[in-house]
Amino acid sequence: MTPEKVSLIFTKIVFKHLRTNLFHIVLSATFLTLATAKTYAQAQPKAKTETPVLQPPDTLNPNAPQAVKLPVKAQDSVKKPFLSNIVKRKAKDYERMNMKTKIGTLYNEAELFYEDIELKAGIIQFNYEKNEIYAGRIKDSTGALVQRPVFKQGSNVIEPDSIRINTDTKKALIWNSRSKQMDFNIKSQIAKKENDSVYFLYKTKFTTAEDIDNPEYFILTQRAKFVPKKKIVVGLSNLWIADVPTPIALPFAFFPMSEKAQSGVIIPTFTETSQQGYSLQNGGYYFALSDNYDLTFLGDYYTNASYAMRFESSYAKRYQYSGNVNLRFERIIIGERGLPNYGNRREYNIQWSHRQDSKSNPNSKFAASVNLGSSTYFTNSLNQSNIGARLNNTLSSTVSYSKTFNTLPLVNIALAATHTQNTGSKQISMTLPTFTGSVDRIFPFAPKDGVKKGVIKNINLQYSVIAENRFNTVDSLFFKPEMFKNAMNGMKHSIPISTNFKIAKYFSVPISVNYNEVWYLKTINKYFDKETNRIETKDENGFDAYRTYNFSTGIGTTVYGTFEFGEKSKIRAIRHVVKPTISYSYTPSFQRYYDYYDTDPSGTIRKQYTRFEKGIYGAPGLNYSNLLNFSLNNTLEAKVVDRDTTKTELKKIVLLNSLNFQTSYDISADSLKWSPLRVSGGTNLFKEKMNVNFGATLNPYAIDNAGKVINKFNIDNGGSIFRLTNAFMSIGYRIDSKGGEKTTGNTNDQGERNGGRDDDLFGRSTDLSDRRQSQFDEDETQDKDAPAAFYHTELPWDLNFAYSITYNNTSKQNDIVGNSLMVSGNIDLAPKWKVGISTGYDFVQKGITYTQLRFERDLLSWRMDFSWIPIGDYTSWGFFIGVKSGLLSDLKWEKRKAPDRIIR
Structure with missing residues (x-):
């Protein structure tokens, strides 16, 4: 076999049940990786010499044990099992094994990986007879101790000065350990690891400061019990600030260390108010209900019997939705009962925000943005510090659901509830619900493929419908029976038919005809009651409808003008874009929907009215309209040389975002045919840091001495x-x-x-x-x-x-x-x-x-x-x-x- 690098070889180890024998680990690893001669399958040459044990530097206190001084135990005569696990280790300087003392040494940037244990240090020594591992620091060229051990087991990381571990019992002694649990930095003079889930700490500092060696504050306790990812239980503890002890102490304390949210008490804040007296504010309880939602209950109590309650909940589901709900109620008392300055108010506010992830369902969407309650809540609330909300005089809410049907043409429907509240007048307008539907644009005469050209091919139509159930009430009657008595409802259908074409290539001419049909379930009837001698208005229940239509057309174009400067000028060109438009609209009179009623007992004086005049979509017009509308839109841009000399293209700057002029002429009116000229515009200056908006109304008609036009x-x-x-x-x-x-x-x-x-x-x-x-x-x-x-x-x-x-x-x-x-x-x-x-x-x-x-x-x-x-x-x-x-x-x-x- 070819010899391999020592650092690239690892060995499998077999263990007895309920007992780990490090002897086989180290012995086998030694023979398989540290031999200098070739290794054969059937025989192992005996070691000629024993490697002396390196004495580790004294990194502990004088009473701390040294791994090299441990006595050697007699060899176990029982046959050892085969190898079943993996040991990886390496060192920068050397790896040595002393067969006499049964101690192996890894020196300088030593690393050892065994089961779920990762150990890095300046020096690592392992006694494979006693199943113990020692790790400590080494001295650099200046004599300073460097390479502090880093012990990691699972997700727990400890950085001590030195550590001794028994791999058989899983126990460990750790000196000057440093660990981070959630936001806590923990430093203990001595830590004893009892097992994988319990640590006993002696003279321990707890702090959230980043610098654990020089914290700006810490909590010092003599004894503590630490269960990773669960809790820390401490005895007598004292708060230190800037290494100075304070008189703030606790006989015991409990800190939950779970990575999941935990329920618990929220300690209130003691405050003093000039009108409600002393108080305890923002005390309550936090409920960690699940990973997807929670609930916080907060309350205030004042010595004059005022109180407040708040319920806050946040919820979220990944890739689906997220949101939060706030419910607030306050009972505010001012003065003494029976005295003129006595006041007793109940204020409330409801907020709900819901957001749906766009990836959850592309064809349907649910959203909510609710802010409703008492008109004076933000003015009178004892627990709000938000002047911007007090200055705002409008509260609004929308809860909506929409869905798109992937048909041809597309069909969209939506269901919503809306709320608008004026905090000044205390008027509330609410729709519950509002239904809208629409069918996408249809070109009945256009070819399936190709460009739509001409009047006929561009003819298109749409369909939309809106239905509402609306309530108009005041703050004091909100959601009371009186609110629902005067409900207004109706449905409006709209079918716009339009086309467009060009004249002489540059003039665009749109033409449209709009048809509207309105349905009501309640109308009115006006008549003169001779018994009461006054005009009466009676509600008539039942279906009724009216239909209207109008026609509009126009002509418009776009004119460009460019003024160019010289090549040496920083401003190369100014471009002016003008969009003039003339439009015409015609709406006939719908007099057939109007009736007459008497205004006196004799019936000689009669007035005209329509039974639809109180409908939510208004009433059909009595007078026909014949209007000419004129508008002129302007934009101004400049091309300048960029300050960055590496850029060759000119830089475009908007000098004037818009400058608009608009007026109209009523052909059918008998007087005051011209409407006022409205001017509006806006621009951004100084690299769009400053925005300027302006507007004016210019009336061409004079006024008399009474101020009437x-x-x-x-x-x-x-x-x-x-x-x-x-x-x-x-x-x-x-x-x-x-x-x-x-x-x-x-x-x-x-x-x-x-x-x-x-x-x-x-x-x-x-x-x-x-x-x-x-x-x-x-x-x-x-x-x-x-x-x-x-x-x-x-x-x-x-x-x-x-x-x-x-x-x-x-x-x-x-x-x-x-x-x-x-x-x-x-x-x-x-x-x-x-x-x-x-x-x-x-x-x-x-x-x-x-x-x-x-x-x-x-x-x-x-x-x-x-x-x-x-x-x-x-x-x-x-x-x-x-x-x-x-x-x-x-x-x-x-x-x-x-x-x-x-x-x-």
Whole structure:
């Protein structure tokens, strides 16, 4: 046989039941791999000399045993079984075997793989008579101890100074071990491995700090029991901060170490409010119901008998769906019962978000986005810190299911429930349900193959239907019997038939005819009641329908104009695109659907009405419409030389996204035939960091002294051609130290979900139930291992501002009705210090708007922040310092002053 490299040979080993005999492992491995002579199948030459045992360096304390000092036991005379397992090992310098002491040695970058054990160290020695393995460090050229052992069994990894293992009993002694379990870093002076699932620890430090040798804090305990992936049970424990013991101690503690979520108690936070007294907030219980969903119950209690309850649940199924549900209820009491300032309100809010994975079913989709509840919930809530939601005056919800049938043509159906709520007027509009269906476009005269050309081949038609059951109510009657008494329902069918063709290659002419049919189950009847001497309106139940149609056509084209500059100019060309369109629409009168009713007892005065006027899709028109519409759309682009000299192509820049003009002329009207001219436009500046939008309404008719529009052109009344009735302009600008690149950190998700913005322009929302989340967007590209410094050349910062102005002059007011500036900015004063502000100024009311100041200090495994609202109706502040890790989320100190809310 050809001799092989020692490091490339492995050996199978056979074991007795319930007992591992390392003697056969090492002995066989020695004869099969370490012999310098050739190896034969039937005979084994005797070793001429014995290799002396290398004395390992003293890496333990003086009382620690040395593997080389173990006594040698007499050889077992029983016949040994055949080899049945695999041993792999290697070393950089040498591998030696002492046949007298029965000790093998691997030196320098030694590695040993046996069953589920992986061991790497500077030196590894194994005593195959006692079935013991020793691993430790070695000294480098400077005399420093290097190559700390790494012991891995299954998924458990331990990095000690030295370790001794008995492979027969599975027991081990470990000195200065280091291990990571979930977020915990564990360092023990002495650890005893009792078996594969139990460790006993002595003088142990527990911390979530990254640097286990120099942690910013740790929990020190004398004795602990550790069960991997299950639990850690400790005795008397003491909190140390910066190597200084604190008076904070626990007689015992239990830490679950399961990789799966575990149910447990959530410790509340003690706070003080000016109107509700002392309180315990955000205490409750977390239910780990399964791998796919959970449930969190949180509650608040105040000494004046106010209380709150919240149920939060998240659920997910991979490649199927994900979502979360929040149910919130609060009973808020202000003042003393019987006194004038006493107030007692019940507030609630329901949020549900459901997202379906696009890969789960391409032909059907279910989605939900629900945000409904009391109109004053975000204003009065004692557990919400989200000014953006308070400023928002609209809550909306949609729950929908849609399905596509792969027929020819395609058929789509959808079923939805919608909700819209105005928190100012407290009006609620809800559809329960809404059904929509549509059939894809059909070209009845087009060939199956080839291009559709001409009027006939381009004729196409569609079909769509919508059916609704709508409720209009107010906040106080929501989901009460009164809400369902005045339900409105109906169904609308639409069949548009259209075609298009070109004239002289450049002019496009569309033609369309629309047919609509509306079904109602309830109409009205108006009549004069002589007994009551008033006009009565009576609901008529039963099926009824009306049908309408209209015709429209037009002509449009696109005109291009390019102005070119010289070759030496940085701006090479400016391109202007103009899209003029003239359209005509005609809708006849549907007078046959109108009736008359008396307005007085004699019946001499009669008025016209239609029985469909209270329908959800409106009523057919009484007057015919004959309109000419004019529109002119403009875009402006430039081609410039790129600053990057390596690029040869010109760079395109949009100078004007849009500039639109629109008006109409009513041929059938007897007066005021021209409608106001509406101007709108927008553009992006400074590398699209600034967006500008503007609009104006120009009326060609004059007004009288009472401010009423008269049938006389403004220019004929001594004025200009147009009269500016209203105008607006808004500017948004965001810049940062990275050139406007969007960071990938946290956004204001909860604030957006509550109805506010997804940025911090109106302040950053705060989840009071979990203050561990940062108030700032965290940059994931930042090197967390970079050394911290108080000053550096670039301070990360961002600035976001929005300015809006609105002008109104409909009745000679000539007023600026809105003029405000909102600003938010954040800056890193140092790598661990962040400061932010959100504020604004109202130039009409002449006052500072909502202002929030944010401060945050990253304390490595801890986080400290301070949020302050110094002025306004919601003055408040909050301070928090606590551990970031969820394992020690209760290790915190929190203090805040709630805003003095006014019950509304």
